[in-house]
Amino acid sequence: MSAEDLGRLLRELAPQVLGALLRRYHDFETCEDALQEAMLAATVQWPADGVPENARGWLVTVGSRRVVDQIRSERARRDREMSSASRELPDATVTPGPGEGVARDHDDTLTLLFMCCHPALTPASQVALTLRAVGGLNTAEVASAFLVPEATMGARISRAKQRIRAAGTTFDMPAGPAYAERLGVVLHVLYLIFNEGYTASSGPDLQRPDLAAEAVRLTRAIHRSLPDDGEVAGLLALMLLTDARRAARTDTVGGLVPLAEQDRARWDSDLIEEGTRLVTDAMLRSPLGPYQLQAAIASLHVQAPHVADTDWRQIRFLYQVLCRIAPTPMAALNHAIAVAMTDGPRAGLAMLSVLAADDRMAHHHRLAATRAHLLELAGDPATAREEYLLASRRTTSLPEQRYLRARADRLAEADPAS
Amino acid sequence: MKFLLTVYARAEVAVPPPDADRDFVAAARQSGELIDCQVLADPSTSLLVRVHDGGTSVADGPYAGPPAHLAACYLVDCEDRDRAVGLAAMIPAARHDAVEVRPVMLAAGLEM
Numbered sequence: 001m002s003a004e005d006l007g008r009l010l011r012e013l014a015p016q017v018l019g020a021l022l023r024r025y026h027d028f029e030t031c032e033d034a035l036q037e038a039m040l041a042a043t044v045q046w047p048a049d050g051v052p053e054n055a056r057g058w059l060v061t062v063g064s065r066r067v068v069d070q071i072r073s074e075r076a077r078r079d080r081e082m083s084s085a086s087r088e089l090p091d092a093t094v095t096p097g098p099g100e101g102v103a104r105d106h107d108d109t110l111t112l113l114f115m116c117c118h119p120a121l122t123p124a125s126q127v128a129l130t131l132r133a134v135g136g137l138n139t140a141e142v143a144s145a146f147l148v149p150e151a152t153m154g155a156r157i158s159r160a161k162q163r164i165r166a167a168g169t170t171f172d173m174p175a176g177p178a179y180a181e182r183l184g185v186v187l188h189v190l191y192l193i194f195n196e197g198y199t200a201s202s203g204p205d206l207q208r209p210d211l212a213a214e215a216v217r218l219t220r221a222i223h224r225s226l227p228d229d230g231e232v233a234g235l236l237a238l239m240l241l242t243d244a245r246r247a248a249r250t251d252t253v254g255g256l257v258p259l260a261e262q263d264r265a266r267w268d269s270d271l272i273e274e275g276t277r278l279v280t281d282a283m284l285r286s287p288l289g290p291y292q293l294q295a296a297i298a299s300l301h302v303q304a305p306h307v308a309d310t311d312w313r314q315i316r317f318l319y320q321v322l323c324r325i326a327p328t329p330m331a332a333l334n335h336a337i338a339v340a341m342t343d344g345p346r347a348g349l350a351m352l353s354v355l356a357a358d359d360r361m362a363h364h365h366r367l368a369a370t371r372a373h374l375l376e377l378a379g380d381p382a383t384a385r386e387e388y389l390l391a392s393r394r395t396t397s398l399p400e401q402r403y404l405r406a407r408a409d410r411l412a413e414a415d416p417a418s
Numbered sequence: 419m420k421f422l423l424t425v426y427a428r429a430e431v432a433v434p435p436p437d438a439d440r441d442f443v444a445a446a447r448q449s450g451e452l453i454d455c456q457v458l459a460d461p462s463t464s465l466l467v468r469v470h471d472g473g474t475s476v477a478d479g480p481y482a483g484p485p486a487h488l489a490a491c492y493l494v495d496c497e498d499r500d501r502a503v504g505l506a507a508m509i510p511a512a513r514h515d516a517v518e519v520r521p522v523m524l525a526a527g528l529e530m
Contacts, residue, residue, distance in 0.1 A: 122497050123497065124495075124496070124497055125450075128450075146495070148453055148495050149453060149454075152450050152451070152452060152453050152495065153450060154450070155447060155448060155449065155450035156449065156450020156451070157450070158450075159448065159449055159450055198528075199524075199526040199527060199528055249529045256527055256528075256529045256530070257529060258529050258530045259529055259530075262529075369530060373530070395527070396419075396521040396522070396523055396524055397523065397524045397525075397526060397527030397528075398523050398524065398525055398527070399525070399526065399527040400527035400528070400530075401523070403527075403530065
């Protein structure tokens, strides 16, 4: 078994093993540490001895021993300190209890995601903890995914676990309205993980875990548990349809290629087909939501054989609905672009001037970049160039900055007077 | 998001950054936000390097004279700009003068 296959197998088993440990020992912090130690033991022993027949059981056994060791040493410490403690050790038996079979595995993944996305944590901590406890990545891998030192990520993860313990979280699903609210957080966290992976710069970096693939894998797992949830299906579809463009969105030197200029032959037709089927099906069967709408828009973009065939009228309609049910400045910006494509750039620019009054958007580089693009379409290269330069000063992304400067330079060449 | 928090010191400020910023460093480290923390030596020890016509010249620094010199810089990775401002406010220099908060460029981006 290759190191890559072994890693994949371990990540697949991670939430099942952690679920089994939590049902027995309850303490999230101890169980999660034990899972990491069991996985580490497996990466050392399995390549030499072969993968055990019951790999999951092996990991649960090793993890259980670690938990018990931990409880013993903590008890010894307490005994030394107070010399009075006598606490019953939980049974370290490794035979699965009733209802601990494989059928619960998907639900375990979901329950763990709900725990890691606890509202007491910041989004960055929810993301880090999800990748470690549910995704089965180790601290070094999570750290390298976010380009921070391992010590920084280690501190963030242990702070997150302390907060979860302090909040008294148990290994259960929240009920009632809390359920829907938490599912929303879970989907947002998976969306953040996907975006972090999707925006990662040029080409595959072998040292950096593929976060986009990781987010897709976890979202697929939730979709299997909740096949009738339209927003789960919508998010999965959005990820697949966005990922379908991955190969075409950077050029050979790592520069960004805008959607309109991408080589459509390089888009992944299997992902497009699967994503489109998922979102179409979800929209027919379940209440409309923002992820479904964004997936439907992404689907319309990638279904056009040429950029000129893009169904802007339909895209415009979907953005209009999105702005009504989940209004965000970014949705409004995209709505303005769609209006510009159907009614002309001046109509889009008029909508942008309304958006400029929004504090969240006024100084955003995307507003300036969009204004620049629409001014260029409207035949005002001099002002367009100024806006491209303004946007290039405001962005904090190097590839975006290079792209925006190149657009500005192109206009300067076309119009040397400016 | 990553930000560089830079602390400028005026000659008359008595407490140097390593001691003055202890609480900030402890808090940012514990929360898993501190990436790097560097306190700079006295500006009188800095050198200015220039290369002209293939020759290298070295002169005494600092690059910018008074009123203030760069005293320390902290690289943090935090949720957003508001949080970076919150962290900067924990640095005592923010009380006498100002701490500069500046985003660090990313090597990644989204296509337009």
